[in-house]
Amino acid sequence: MMKPKPSPFSGSKKIIVTVIMFTAFLLSAVFSHAEQLTEKLTIDRFVSAETCGDCHSTIYDQWQNSMHHLSHNDPLYVGVSRYMLSGLTDSDEIAESESCVKCHTPVGNITGYPEKTSDDRNKVAEIATKGIQCDYCHSATGADKMFNNGLIVSPGHGEDDPGIKRGPFKDSNSDYHQSAFSEFHTDAKICGTCHNVSHVSFGTKLETTYDEWKNGPYNNTTDEKQKITCQGCHMHQRPGIPATASTPRPLNKGRAADDGPIRDHIFTHYFTGANTDIPANFKTDEKRDMAIERLTHSADLALDTLKIKEGKLGIIVTNSGAGHYLPTGLTDVRQMWLEIVIKDEKKNIVFSSGKLDKDGYITQGTIIYNTVFGDGKGHPVLNISKAREILKDKRIPPKESVTEHIVFQNNNFKQLNISVRLLYRSAPQKLIDLVLGKGKNVLSVVTMKQIETTVNL
Ligand code: HEC
Ligand code: HEC
Ligand code: HEC
Ligand code: HEC
Numbered sequence: 454m455m456k457p458k459p460s461p462f463s464g465s466k467k468i469i470v471t472v473i474m475f476t477a478f479l480l481s482a483v484f485s486h487a488e489q490l491t492e493k494l495t496i497d498r499f500v501s502a503e504t505c506g507d508c509h510s511t512i513y514d515q516w517q518n519s520m521h522h523l524s525h526n527d528p529l530y531v532g533v534s535r536y537m538l539s540g541l542t543d544s545d546e547i548a549e550s551e552s553c554v555k556c557h558t559p560v561g562n563i564t565g566y567p568e569k570t571s572d573d574r575n576k577v578a579e580i581a582t583k584g585i586q587c588d589y590c591h592s593a594t595g596a597d598k599m600f601n602n603g604l605i606v607s608p609g610h611g612e613d614d615p616g617i618k619r620g621p622f623k624d625s626n627s628d629y630h631q632s633a634f635s636e637f638h639t640d641a642k643i644c645g646t647c648h649n650v651s652h653v654s655f656g657t658k659l660e661t662t663y664d665e666w667k668n669g670p671y672n673n674t675t676d677e678k679q680k681i682t683c684q685g686c687h688m689h690q691r692p693g694i695p696a697t698a699s700t701p702r703p704l705n706k707g708r709a710a711d712d713g714p715i716r717d718h719i720f721t722h723y724f725t726g727a728n729t730d731i732p733a734n735f736k737t738d739e740k741r742d743m744a745i746e747r748l749t750h751s752a753d754l755a756l757d758t759l760k761i762k763e764g765k766l767g768i769i770v771t772n773s774g775a776g777h778y779l780p781t782g783l784t785d786v787r788q789m790w791l792e793i794v795i796k797d798e799k800k801n802i803v804f805s806s807g808k809l810d811k812d813g814y815i816t817q818g819t820i821i822y823n824t825v826f827g828d829g830k831g832h833p834v835l836n837i838s839k840a841r842e843i844l845k846d847k848r849i850p851p852k853e854s855v856t857e858h859i860v861f862q863n864n865n866f867k868q869l870n871i872s873v874r875l876l877y878r879s880a881p882q883k884l885i886d887l888v889l890g891k892g893k894n895v896l897s898v899v900t901m902k903q904i905e906t907t908v909n910l
């Protein structure tokens with residue numbers, strides 16, 4: 454900073470002093486603001502979920518062993534990220550494979566470690582290993598982009614000075630922390646900034662849950678009563694109440710804090726999606742059962758047997774429960790498929806599709822709802838760091854249906870027994886075998902819907 458020169462004009466001294474004082478005031482204001490902006494976000498500024506749980510015990514129990522809690526330690530995530538990192542030489546592909554920690558270990562990443570996915574997992578601070586946690590979400594003030602985690606997070610200064618916790622209440626009071634109403638927390642955007650994933654170099658849309666919802670019927674309606682945010686389904690769910698579009702989503706009366714007032718609705722924090730295996734790995738049957746309840750209220754199945762005599766069967770699958778595509782998220786990995794078995798009056802198989810082979814792999818010709826990424830030259834890729842294009846996108850938008858046309862040889866049957874199941878699992882068994890070791894983990898398959906009927910011809 455330049456020193457002001459002493460003025461030769463003694464008469465204007467007073468004015469000059471005032472100007473200098475004013476300038477100093479301006480500069481100090483600018484500097485303290487700049488200091489605030491550049492102040493490093495250190496890990497000790499975050500308060501552990503256990504501390505929050507001291508007063509918010511119900512919410513803590515719901516969040517514990519949720520996919521958010523497990524986002525850093527999830528064995529499938531750890532396995533897949535290792536697999537993705539191996540053997541890459543293209544810098545654009547490496548950049549993608551190093552970007553996972555931004556969402557999966559957000560508290561660590563935002564405070565400087567890990568910067569990259571390949572950074573030493575043993576050096577990650579204990580608190581950051583707890584994934585997407587209370588103080589991270591409740592210190593968020595907004596988002597600067599709606600993909601690849603654009604959350605702006607402003608935590609307090611640690612356990613003794615936890616700062617402002619933002620949430621849905623306008624009249625909330627705690628002796629421990631300041632509270633503030635935050636419209637952002639009531640908006641799907643707080644979820645969407647992470648639930649939209651783009652390839653960092655190629656821009657390929659890898660996950661689009663937020664966009665699917667944003668462009669879909671649960672957002673685009675003039676009837677306020679028909680609008681449902683992410684929170685409206687996922688933060689209304691509790692055991693026995695799947696809270697989907699096809700089931701009631703009743704309010705959850707209770708207390709936000711153990712010694713807080715009774716309120717009409719407390720948003721639940723299970724964050725149940727469709728994953729039945731990872732939470733169960735961490736010994737929580739409750740969350741597995743809740744995922745099954747959600748999946749079994751996601752879709753409807755119907756048969757069109759009008760042309761069955763000609764050897765034609767229609768199968769109609771409707772997305773009746775999800776606020777986004779079915780399936781959504783990581784749909785190059787997720788598997789939702791139809792198992793179809795048609796038998797004649799002598800129990801001979803007339804048509805069969807979608808049965809797993811002896812290794813648990815899906816067989817050729819199966820009708821599967823998923824996405825397939827390509828390398829830019831039309832070849833499918835398993836490693837998403839190489840995803841330069843979308844080769845296939847066969848999923849069902851919210852409130853929409855698809856009809857599958859099955860054709861079989863008509864041999865003057867007298868009777869046909871038709872069995873159709875809509876099945877789901879979180880990943881191909883082949884991928885599990887590849888990243889976690891062959892035959893070590895067998896993923897469970899959930900029956901989302903099934904129909905069995907006998908038609909007399
Ligand atoms: C922008 C945020 C974001 C980034 C970056 C990100 N993910 Fe994810 N990841 C998610 C979300 C959201 C889900 C849950 C989606 C779902 O359930 O379908 C998820 C789920 C997963 C799962 C599924 C886990 C399970 O148990 O089913 C795997 C595996 C995974 N991510 C791997 C990775 C890898 C590897 C990277 C880095 C190349 C990465 N992710 C980068 C947001 C992100
Ligand atoms: C993924 C982000 C996220 C995480 C992680 C999270 N919350 Fe929340 N929480 C929210 C949102 C969003 C709302 C408000 C939902 C709305 O208004 O639509 C909320 C609401 C609340 C409320 C107000 C009462 C209620 O539930 O309606 C409290 C208290 C709260 N959370 C505490 C916690 C605690 C304690 C933890 C950790 C055990 C936690 N939250 C973890 C996002 C999160
Ligand atoms: C000493 C007890 C105590 C601790 C520890 C505590 N809280 Fe709270 N918190 C409360 C009480 C009491 C309320 C008011 C509840 C109400 O108004 O219904 C509250 C309210 C909230 C709200 C609602 C704010 C609003 O305006 O909507 C959020 C969010 C919240 N806490 C998050 C957290 C988080 C995150 C932590 C850990 C960093 C935490 N709390 C730790 C007692 C505590
Ligand atoms: C109308 C209710 C509803 C709304 C709104 C809704 N969801 Fe879902 N969600 C579901 C149902 C039902 C499932 C289970 C079926 C499936 O996997 O799609 C699900 C599954 C998921 C999954 C797991 C997908 C998988 O297979 O791994 C994620 C992640 C998810 N939702 C996130 C979101 C986000 C983020 C939003 C808001 C942008 C949202 N949901 C809005 C009902 C809803």
Ligand code: HEC
Nearest residue numbers: 520524527530556557643644647683687724725726727728
């Ligand atoms: C900081 C980024 C981030 C934010 C914010 C976030 N999520 Fe997630 N979410 C993830 C990641 C990463 C996963 C997957 C963790 C894993 O599988 O390892 C996930 C998993 C989930 C799942 C479980 C998916 C399954 O396969 O079962 C649901 C449901 C979900 N999130 C809903 C929400 C909702 C609702 C919100 C907003 C209130 C939200 N998320 C906010 C990153 C985020």
